[in-house]
Amino acid sequence: FGARLDLDEAGGAVVDLMISPVRESRGKPVISTQKALKELKEATGERNEYSALQTSWADWSRAHLDHRIERGTRKEITRRQHLSPETYGLVKDQARSEAAQERDSGRAMTRTLRMTSEGSPEALQTLRDGLLLQREAQSHKRNPRGYEPPRGKWDLDESLAGRLGDSPWPIIEDVREPAMEVLTAAMKFGVSMDDDQNGYDSGKMLFPALADRMHLTAALAKCAEFCARTEAFVKNLTARVSGKEALPYPDYDGCWPEHARQAVERNERSLGLRPPEASHDRSEDDGLGL
Structure with missing residues (x-):
């Protein structure tokens, strides 16, 4: 009983067809979508009409088109939120932009590989450092809440007591050596755990995408915190x-790198892993009335 041509923000076209059974009312054919939906709900046993439509369409498609077709996962399970066309368009544009930035980063890395494959030891070390930072940034991006800095040959626990000598430093260095390598590589590229305080401007050549720079900074903060915690523990x-x-x-x-704990907290707030810092009403401290 109706048709509509939808044009999305990229110019593609989708045809919507509005179809409903024809009913008899007072001897005349009429269209009653409400009655059809109610009957469909009763037939499928669903709680609402639109779930019934999904179930009915999946059943028909499986019977007449392909037996492998399955009904989509219910919203109660996926917890997906509906986005307006405008918001969805912005999300898609952002995704395309980040994908393009990642492609550019990949091309830059390929060029670097070609240039350094027969280069000097210094050039090869620079490449190794860049790949090390890429690894940590992507590791944090995949699992920001579960990210762990790279560890050395010993676990940071009470079992280290049997390995202690005259100085604690050999054990400290053994435990935190891989994390120190990450921090050393970062210093060579001019990036650090405090880049969140300058708008993540550093490291754009190696990490064109802002999201990658944010995750790298958070990973560096956690590596720094692990180094400081290792020194204090040992x-x-x-x-x-x-x-x-x-x-x-x-x-x-007070251990090096200092203020690593605060850097972790700041970067996790920037990534939405912690709630925003509560604002403080100075009038309570100053004894000022409203």
């Missing part, structure tokens, strides 16, 4: 093994 363990009651480091904020 030095405290050394003190306990030596019979000292007072621990030299009640926390790791």
